[in-house]
Amino acid sequence: MSALLEIRDLNAWYGASQALHGVTLSVAPGEVLALVGRNGSGRSTLARAIMGLVRSEGELRFAGRPLAGLRTFEIARLGVGYVAEHRDVFAALSVHENLLLGIASNAVQRARGRAPRFTLDDAYALFPVLAERRRTRAGALSGGEQQMLALARALLGDPDLLLIDEPGEGLASLVMQQVAASLQLLRERGVAMLLIEQRLVIARAIASRVAVMGHGEIVFDGMLDAFVERADVMYEWLGVG
Template structure:
């Protein structure tokens, strides 16, 4: 596999507290990889380390570029999009203003604002509404759409189905499938693997800041020990 993202022996800290203890992971173009694990396992810290939002050491290479010396906005401009668990929309701006701020500043994006409205029709209906008055599900759709119109080659999405209705979660899943169909790789961070079955090409399970399993979703289902010890279900 020609890796779009290459991560090797990645360590990360919050102050004196080390959270990641040598993570290795690769993602290919157009591939959907789910990163699972209990709360506190290091999943969100891994995403933040890729975006240079926490102190980190190790190999972080995206499209052949070393991410280590780059700042967060420079990494985003390379084509690495990040939708945080908190969604982080601009609450006082309208839906359309939020989308316009996300527009790619470099070349053409695979997704236009019209594409985003087709995926999430509510964004057209609420285009003049301030983002702060949207429901949690609507804010999640806006955050995803804003990231997509930025033209990413890899989209990192942290807990996109958390707190959403089954219908809203299904629409988010359809969005991620559309990303892969257009050649956009996805790193899907989930605790309970709500969206990953039938969506992810591979699943990586994280525990205590390390990858403890990596393989196809079907292979994970057969590993009762991994599911029991590291996912807290089963």
């Protein structure tokens, strides 16, 4: 099966500081790849590079199309969703208005004649608190509620690939379970994911492959079962004994 996302020899910089060093990675259609590593290892930078948010050099292709030179909204319209670590909801808009923006962003997919795989009813059913607070300004939500809103908005864009950065960070156990359930639903509907985690709390339930980043490089890439048997990798790159 050909890759949906192809990354080859990718370097990226923040100003003069190089953050990624020759990253090569791929995600197949419908695959869930967990990208793990310590803080500062380059995981978030990789997601930003895919979305055109940092200066990078190397090969980036989505569904066979080069991403170099495209602006972020153009990459999103190709079918790449992105949930950043800091959620980035539209604080002055209501919950419902934020979700409507997600629906508006999938107009290109609808124009191709494909029915959306994730609807507004799905969003409210999966995250009942969003239905209860649909008229509340997003800026007044708790951190966990904002995470749910950012995720639901991205899903309503009907992506073929979802980049999601630390979905469980700072969330209570019950909220984390709801987030994991939403990702499970999306996987069942054929959406590929690059799931960025420091730990494997959510990844263990839905990922089939694991890639480990260290110092801006991929230091391990293999199936989940093989990864959990590599105590040396977990200790050196994740600090897990």
